Amino acid sequence: MSSLEKTLGVIREMARTVEENRKTLTQLDSAIGDGDHGTNLSRGFKAALESLESSSPGTPAEALKAVSMAMIGKVGGASGPLYGTAFLRASSSLGGKEDLSGEDVAAAIVAALEGVKQRGKAELEDKTMVDALEPAAEAARSAAGEGAAAVFRAAAEAARKGADETEPLVARRGRASYLGPRSAGHVDPGAASTALLFEAASRALEEN
């Protein structure tokens, strides 16, 4: 199976996972935000799938670019431009490559992280998706030599741990920051969705 097919498989599994967890994500966002994170991502991934249908991308980078454009164009909110930037930077980092190594995948994840931090100006422990994405990127880098599947497996584990650890934090970025101390005691919805996306990617590659 080509890297392009694998990439498309990853994206489809991400979309499926978002749909499955739409309510959960929205409920997390209701607790410390405005209750739309699940709806937002669902709208974005639906648009991404439609765009992939109609555009038939030729490379993994083109597929990721289509996802990015769907996120930026259809999601809105904070997560739209942030995930949009993440997929855009991942796409750029892959360039025209047709066969992706573990190193390529890890580099793309690191690029995604840098894009998100640049756009959103969040740091670790601000209780945002960065708390899942940054450990995921580090784990990905460490596992880079073991192939794409291992990279995603490591990233998913690290992202899940990072997401869980947002629970006690007081938010300093995003809508949850308006709650001050009342934001503690809830997992950040964006960190949770980042963990779900990496788990979906990992699952998609294991299955092949």
Add this chain to the structure above:
Amino acid sequence: MSSLEKTLGVIREMARTVEENRKTLTQLDSAIGDGDHGTNLSRGFKAALESLESSSPGTPAEALKAVSMAMIGKVGGASGPLYGTAFLRASSSLGGKEDLSGEDVAAAIVAALEGVKQRGKAELEDKTMVDALEPAAEAARSAAGEGAAAVFRAAAEAARKGADETEPLVARRGRASYLGPRSAGHVDPGAASTALLFEAASRALEEN
């Protein structure tokens, strides 16, 4: 005890009864009206008691006139002008009399009925206070020879029966008429309050 004192006793017992049944009357009015009949009458009788305090009426007619003015001036709604007219006509029918016979009381109740029908243009079975007041006036007339207490006793019994019998009726006057057939199955609040007022009057005279 003078007729004036008895009249004041009747008014005070009416006020007490309205207060005690405020919620019930309001609930009856919620079912087929706008849920204010208890509040309306309570406001009116409070104002009546205040007015009696400050004006010290010299005759039964003056006392009833004070109640009438309080009803007209403070109640509003349909029941304000209707009960106001009832008390006004009762007052006029008594003129300057100091000692009231059963005939006088019965004539006052008949005058009240005529006033209400003239103002509100309701007939029997329109599901209004007339359905309690008209039988009360008839019973009062029949009992006129037996003294004031007997007149009120007979009126109270007839009013209660008339009020109960409004339950199956479809309203043709007042706010309940807008419901059409849906107004059936509920006792009319104004008929219920008329029955309560006669029962209060009867009680006040028995107790003496």
Add this chain to the structure above:
Amino acid sequence: MKKVINAPENVVSEMLSGMEKAHGDIIRVVAEHNLVVRADAPVSGKVALVSGGGSGHEPTHGGYVGAGMLDAACAGSVFTSPTPDQMLEATKAVDGGAGVFYVVKNYTGDVLNFEMAGELAEAEGIQTDYVVVNDDVAVEDSTYTSGRRGIAGTIFVHKICGAAADDGKDLSGIKELAERVNANVRTMGMSLTSCIPPEAGEPIFEIADDEMEIGMGIHGEPGIERKKIEPANEIVDQLLGKILSDNVDFSGSEVAVMVNGLGGTPPMELYIAYSHVADVLEREGITVYGRPYVGDYMTSLEMAGFSVTLLKLDEEMKGYLTAPCKVAAGRPF
């Protein structure tokens, strides 16, 4: 009950006090009688318009007092008609020598109290007349009953007759115009929720989470039918269907349109409803004249729901409808 109030028994007087502080250039408030009076009343030589009714329908009626609309509004307790004393005081405060005209909504209480007020005013030598507005097609009309309710269509009577009075029309002319507006205006409403009168402290009725009332009044009186909630377009079809099949022939005419929110319905939903109203009218060959009235014009406290009003216009009404006026219910822009 959750409300931004201090005490249930003071809501009317405190509201009027707030209105006076906010709109002192347009109105003054006579606190002893819960009246809102045009700031420059009485206007000498002009017929004065007085309306009133229970409170809880804001901006009706105090919000419509000002140059070009009402001269005074009498505020009753919540959902309870004001009293003849109040109305008489209002009459005396605004009489400019050309008579006083009462705009009365058809409720037994309002009618009886205004009738008594008129008798009292005549006794004091002030000429009065009145119209009883009964625009609600939900209720069948009949001379053997209290007839139809007066609801949101009343605002058009205020606007058109207010402009006419400003224009110098005399009392009998105003009466004729008011009757004409009333004869050509039809309204029907629905609601999704009840509301809580502050003194009662409880909802007037219970309604399930998937039900609606069709033919709703504005005081929490039940409507004519309760059923499962339906899509906005189907609701609009029913309300308009009843209006269009009534005895005013709207076809081919120019109409003023109001989609009136009952208080708890967001503008989003009113515009969704208006969108379909506009489509149906276009299909029926009925032209919307000027700007439609989409918003909260006659409310029932925080009740969710809306009504649709159509007024068939003639040339005179058009002129008065669009004449300028200055009232508190307007916006600073």
Add this chain to the structure above:
Amino acid sequence: MKKVINAPENVVSEMLSGMEKAHGDIIRVVAEHNLVVRADAPVSGKVALVSGGGSGHEPTHGGYVGAGMLDAACAGSVFTSPTPDQMLEATKAVDGGAGVFYVVKNYTGDVLNFEMAGELAEAEGIQTDYVVVNDDVAVEDSTYTSGRRGIAGTIFVHKICGAAADDGKDLSGIKELAERVNANVRTMGMSLTSCIPPEAGEPIFEIADDEMEIGMGIHGEPGIERKKIEPANEIVDQLLGKILSDNVDFSGSEVAVMVNGLGGTPPMELYIAYSHVADVLEREGITVYGRPYVGDYMTSLEMAGFSVTLLKLDEEMKGYLTAPCKVAAGRPF
């Protein structure tokens, strides 16, 4: 969930369609991008003002598009910032050659999306600039966080900068004025109930029948404190107390005042609140300039609650605040 809608996923487009049908003389709607655009846009040689944000805050922002206020508003999904594509389309539709100015409320989503739109517009050769409004004193300000939210005070930026743009002020002048308004405007809100976004179908939060949220946002984000409900005057004291003890010195100044309903609060309650606001301001020696804004200006669907906004005015702001404008959020009278 009970709403007058056809389908949750269509609420924004159907609402915009209704607005266009109702206000075709003031606005046009670009349906593909959920934009409300001034009917005569682009106005050549004038700086164009664009705002936008999630839907569900009506009349914000589409209701403020028109001569003398905004040139365009981008409508996002309910409570969700619109996207850079939409904003770019709006920018292109209204650019009259003098640049486009974005009025952005301080939410991460709104800021990021408008920033991206600005980059895209600059790439197409359109000069843009923006202000980030952050008037909500409920949230402590800090450079280490996202800072304060933008809420109802934003309407004053629309009005004042809209009039200034009409008056010929250039892009840098508008920017300076917008920053000045933002630096002098402070808001704080509270709520009694949650609201139900149509697509979620459930209340954003649960709140007991005797509780209120103080420091509420406009998207159902929890406030800063939940407590037992208190009398209106005490609530106003808390909101104003926080505003007056913030870093704008309002004493002795002239202010524009807004008592903004969140959708489900009847005018009666807003006027009761305003009555006390006026008393407190008078006691503090603060003068209310012109007509206070008491009504639903920036809502949260059907949420019950309100906010209080004070804007400290200078002479230039006063002139622009009271300049005429024509927008859908105004009334036909």
